[in-house]
Amino acid sequence: VEPAEGVIEPGDKATIGVTFCSTREVLLKDNKDIRCTISEPHEGVCAGKFETFDVSASVKSSWSMFRLQPARGVTFGAVKFNEEPRKRRFDIKNEGQFDFAFTVTGADGDADATAAIVA
Numbered sequence: 001v002e003p004a005e006g007v008i009e010p011g012d013k014a015t016i017g018v019t020f021c022s023t024r025e026v027l028l029k030d031n032k033d034i035r036c037t038i039s040e041p042h043e044g045v046c047a048g049k050f051e052t053f054d055v056s057a058s059v060k061s062s063w064s065m066f067r068l069q070p071a072r073g074v075t076f077g078a079v080k081f082n083e084e085p086r087k088r089r090f091d092i093k094n095e096g097q098f099d100f101a102f103t104v105t106g107a108d109g110d111a112d113a114t115a116a117i118v119a
Contacts, residue, residue, distance in 0.1 A: 001034065022061040031057045065096040 002017045018034065032054035039050060069091040076086050092102060 018055075018057065020057075020059050020061070022059075024061075025063060026059065026061045028057065028059050031059075033057070062097060064094070064098060064100040066100070067091075067093040067095055069093065 002019075003014075006014055008014050034055040034057055035052060036055055037052045074088040074090050076088060079086060094100060
């Protein structure tokens with residue numbers, strides 16, 4: 001919450017910024033965890049409390065969701081050395097609410113392994 005406190009002159013207004021950051025999926029609906037207290041300042045100190053009210057907040061955070069087809073992975077079967085390359089395909093379907101980027105590499109990031117997979 002920024003700014004968390006301040007003084008508003010007569011006729012003025014203040015815009016308060018609230019930032020939400022989540023490390024897991026969350027669904028909050030009409031959450032009342034934000035509270036504002038209006039007080040009368042007295043020599044730089046909030047002396048008499050006038051009113052306290054809750055600020056309602058709603059948020060939904062979610063992970064990117066995807067589906068991999070075929071679910072069991074890609075099977076090449078037995079392949080002879082110097083045999084014609086076999087192509088297999090797999091699909092990644094975005095089942096989430098947001099765009100996401102993907103990268104296909106070898107398991108250990110080895111450039112030769114990646115070239116063999118992509119070629």
